[in-house]
Amino acid sequence: MTLGWEDIRADVLRRIRSREWPPGGLIPGEETLAVEFGVARATVNRALTALAEAGVIERKKRAGTRVAELPVRRARLEIPVIRLDVLGRGLAYDFKLLADRMAPAPVPVTARLGLPEATPMRYLETLHLAGGRPFVHEVRWLNPAALPTPTPDFATTSANEWLVTHVSLVSGDIAFLAEAASPREAEVLGVAPGAALLIAERTTHGTLGPITFVRLAHAPGHRVAMTF
Amino acid sequence: MTLGWEDIRADVLRRIRSREWPPGGLIPGEETLAVEFGVARATVNRALTALAEAGVIERKKRAGTRVAELPVRRARLEIPVIRLDVLGRGLAYDFKLLADRMAPAPVPVTARLGLPEATPMRYLETLHLAGGRPFVHEVRWLNPAALPTPTPDFATTSANEWLVTHVSLVSGDIAFLAEAASPREAEVLGVAPGAALLIAERTTHGTLGPITFVRLAHAPGHRVAMTF
DNA sequence: ACAGGCATTATGTCTAGACATATTAGCCAA
DNA sequence: TTGGCTAATATGTCTAGACATAATGCCTGT
Structure with a gap:
């Protein structure tokens, strides 16, 4: 019965949960634990590294x-x-594809991407359908300067899928909020104006600079689920 | 100039982005890469394990x-x-603390937690304030059977903070959605009925069974932000 | 043609030892 | 007291080699 790093992780976690090692307290060093568990220090290190990634220890x-x-x-x-x-x-x-044109980007978009005001960007407006019914209304601003050429025809390939496979996405952020449906969103999604919509706003940056700002307005009832 | 596992990870990622190794394609084995980079196989393994955790390779x-x-x-x-x-x-x-009493839990709650219908649970209703203004309206159902005793006075300690430090939280899920404010929520948060609210619903399970169901209704304008 | 079994092979993990690096505590001097 | 240097120390990473495990695909017997 030899212990693996997952056993070590489980046992350390157990001792933390049981308050044998209280919050804020120091736990024994790797060398000590290695001797105690009868494994190599590297194995303890693997277990503790995993717990640190999970945020349980520092x-x-x-x-x-x-x-x-x-x-x-x-x-x-x-x-x-x-x-x-x-x-x-x-x-x-x-x-x-409801719209595809070049246009000067509005201030909230340029500000989030860190671009000069009114930078000309590619504006894409898309309605995604699920089973023939409106699912998500997508408004996207693309920075042409940060894209490899040539860009494909977004009427056949969705911009999102082309981006994830063709562009070096380095970092980004996503935010969820609730907003009342604007007249435009109400019309496109087929809901009453003022209906509560779940909005996701995403900005993405790549090696060549800011890439895209996306606003997704989800049809009512949509849930974004995560597990932990 | 000897290479570390992060260098290997970066170079492998670069080759994937550049399509030298296309999506769906096999990449060379660890042994091969180890020779090519002039490092031990364990080092390549560390790099590839990290990329696999990030979802870049399988x-x-x-x-x-x-x-x-x-x-x-x-x-x-x-x-x-x-x-x-x-x-x-x-x-x-x-x-x-707006409410603290035992009550039979409604079906949507028991169903999510996997408990029998109308299980008696502790019902807590809390209004969180930021700078004196309503911030989040919290409705929580606690399973007393899954809690260590004694439970503290939740009028002084917030249930959330007591739980994270005293209960073995094993797994859970969280979902975000948008809903129109109910009359109760409108009253408590001080907004118009029907206003769009960002709702977070969370269920948590522990070693002793299902622990809690929480519904958080955020004041208008609230954003939940994440980075990647 | 087909099912079952087995050898092959790539990844997963572990060991023992070594060196690298960051950070702290203590010491000494201004 | 304060500032800065230094030595000690815990974690971070690497190596070379070994065995474990899980899939694959071939091989065989029916």
Whole structure:
């Protein structure tokens, strides 16, 4: 019965939960634990590294390892490709490209991307359909300067899917908020104006600079679910 | 100039982005890469393990490592403790306990937690305040059977903070959605009935069974932000 | 043609030892 | 007291080699 790193992780976690090692307290060093468990230090290191990534402990060289004061609960969201999201619900997917033109980007967009005001950007407006019914209304501003050429015809390939496979996405952020449906959104999604919509706003940056700003307005009833 | 595992990870990622190794394609085995980079196989393994965790590649024993078809973008949400969230915005935090009683839980709650219908649970209703203004309206159902005794006085300690430090939280899920404010929510949050509210619903399970169901109704304008 | 079993192979994990690096505590001098 | 240097120390990473495990695909017998 030899222990693996997952056993070590489980046992350390158990001792933390049981308050044998209280929040904020130091836990024994890797060498000590290695002897205690009868494994190599590298194995203990693997276990503690995993716990640190999970936010349960905090590790610093020389200072040792201590139990996190308020164990931050992290949830992971796998940002779905809308087409696969729809197909995963057992519905037929389709989309309509409502607009595709160059236009000076409005201030909220340029500000978030860190671009000069009124930078000319490519404006894409798309309605995603699930089973023939409106699913998500997407408004996207693309920075042509940060894209490899040539860009494809977004009437056949969705911009999102082309981006994830062709552009080096380095970092970004996503925010969820609730807003009353604007007249335009109400019309396109087929809901009453003022209906509560779940909005996702996403900005993405790549190696060549800011890439895109997307605003997704979801049809009523949509839930974004994450597990932890 | 000896290479570390992060260098290997970066170079492998570069080759994937450049389509030298296309989506769905097999990449060379660890042994091969180790020779090519002039490092030990364990170092290559460390790099590839990290890329697999990030969703860029998929690894299977015997079958080898292949580039993910659609690189899933994962965002991490650090679920905030409301008090710290408020303080982090530079506002004074306070809360009012609006209700604390035992009651048979409604069906949507018991169903989500996997408990029998109308299980008696502890019902807590809390209004969180930021700078004196309503911030979040919290409705919580607690399963007393899954809690260590004694439970503290939730009028002084927030249930959320007591739970994260005293209960073995094993797993859970969180969902975001948008809903029109109910009359009760409108009254408590001081907004117009029907206003669009961002709702977070969370269920948590522990070693002793289902623990809690929480519904958070955020004041208008609230954003839940995540980075990736 | 087909099912079952087995050898092959790539990844997963572990060991023991080594060196690298960050950080702290203590010491000494201004 | 304060500032800065230094030595000690815990974690971070790497190596070379070994065995474990899970799939694959071939091989064989029916």
